Amino acid sequence: MKSKDQLEVKINPDWCKGCGNCVSFCPTNVLAIDHHGKSTMVNREGCILCGMCEKLCPDFAIWIGGKEDE
Amino acid sequence: MTSEIVQKYFRIENLPHIWCPGCSNGVVTRALTVAIDELGLDQDNIVVVSGIGCSSRAPGYLDFNTLHTTHGRGLAFATGIKLANPKLDVILIAGDGDVSAIGGNHLIHAARRNIDITTIVFNNNIYGMTGGQYSPTTPTDAKGTTAPHGNIDKPFDIAQLATAAGATYASRTTAYHVNQMVKYFKDAITNKGFSMVEVASICPTYYGRKNKSGSGVQMMQTLKNDFIDRMAYDKLPEEKKAGKHLMGVFKNITLPEYTAEYQRVIEALQGGESNE
Numbered sequence: 379m380k381s382k383d384q385l386e387v388k389i390n391p392d393w394c395k396g397c398g399n400c401v402s403f404c405p406t407n408v409l410a411i412d413h414h415g416k417s418t419m420v421n422r423e424g425c426i427l428c429g430m431c432e433k434l435c436p437d438f439a440i441w442i443g444g445k446e447d448e
Numbered sequence: 449m450t451s452e453i454v455q456k457y458f459r460i461e462n463l464p465h466i467w468c469p470g471c472s473n474g475v476v477t478r479a480l481t482v483a484i485d486e487l488g489l490d491q492d493n494i495v496v497v498s499g500i501g502c503s504s505r506a507p508g509y510l511d512f513n514t515l516h517t518t519h520g521r522g523l524a525f526a527t528g529i530k531l532a533n534p535k536l537d538v539i540l541i542a543g544d545g546d547v548s549a550i551g552g553n554h555l556i557h558a559a560r561r562n563i564d565i566t567t568i569v570f571n572n573n574i575y576g577m578t579g580g581q582y583s584p585t586t587p588t589d590a591k592g593t594t595a596p597h598g599n600i601d602k603p604f605d606i607a608q609l610a611t612a613a614g615a616t617y618a619s620r621t622t623a624y625h626v627n628q629m630v631k632y633f634k635d636a637i638t639n640k641g642f643s644m645v646e647v648a649s650i651c652p653t654y655y656g657r658k659n660k661s662g663s664g665v666q667m668m669q670t671l672k673n674d675f676i677d678r679m680a681y682d683k684l685p686e687e688k689k690a691g692k693h694l695m696g697v698f699k700n701i702t703l704p705e706y707t708a709e710y711q712r713v714i715e716a717l718q719g720g721e722s723n724e
Binding site for chain 1: 449450451452454458463464465467468469470471472473474475478479624626627663664665668669
């Protein structure tokens with residue numbers, strides 16, 4: 379089990395279809411859709427690692443993972 | 449590149465999936481793997497069965513024993529699997545059209561027998577795969593390609609249908625309420641008997657466009673706003689009840705399970721220890 383400071387939001391843009399669930403339901407508004415139509419992190423310090431984005435992503439394209447993970 | 453849970457329970461080589469942007473099927477399918485993971489079930493002891501439809505493509509992405517069968521007949525195949533090997537954890541994934549229209553009889557009789565199968569219904573209120581025809585759960589007045597002036601049918605309440613037919617566990621949640629969904633999936637899988645979890649889902653491509661429901665995000669927001677726990681609904685003042693949909697657990701009881709009863713008959717006939 380990793381501690382919170384070892385974790386971060388990770389995004390796989392190849393799988394993201396840009397539906398916007400993660401952006402809209404993020405309680406701290408730290409995500410955005412970029413000019414390619416993909417989810418992107420815009421405020422990493424503001425992220426509280428709640429996991430709402432991961433739960434509501436229909437495409438398994440955003441998740442809380444270890445900073446060291448591939 | 450994806451999360452540990454998806455790497456463990458999905459066939460990564462088949463991803464990304466073909467579901468439309470904003471479709472909630474991925475949310476529900478992932479929640480099922482979270483429930484299985486939290487229960488600590490043996491991945492190789494699980495069989496996921498489906499019929500035909502958008503939701504029925506889910507087993508193709510899942511790394512369990514999986515079976516993609518004919519339209520509406522998922523429960524018939526699942527019944528055969530469970531009777532042949534009652535030790536297996538059998539889960540059916542079905543859409544509203546699959547399980548309540550062409551498969552309606554299989555649903556009521558599987559529920560009546562109380563066979564230990566967990567049925568998860570992705571209820572998006574429309575036939576998405578074939579182009580947006582109205583289904584048995586399309587609300588009255590809602591539009592589909594086959595109801596361009598509004599649907600005149602009254603919709604089925606699938607969870608209540610299963611309850612009335614004899615399911616020992618039946619509940620409803622939505623694709624937005626992921627934590628509750630995971631809990632209901634765990635309760636349904638654990639229940640020894642026929643279990644039904646109806647998940648109110650969204651189809652932005654067909655239901656959403658036909659009914660001007662907005663984007664996938666707006667439809668998820670609608671699920672969040674419009675669904676209310678049945679206990680909380682009873683306490684609402686009358687003027688606030690309009691337009692609300694009920695979620696929660698409708699039934700959770702214990703009754704003799706079908707494969708156990710069948711085994712009892714076999715043992716009585718083979719062992720000569722019948723009490724009759």
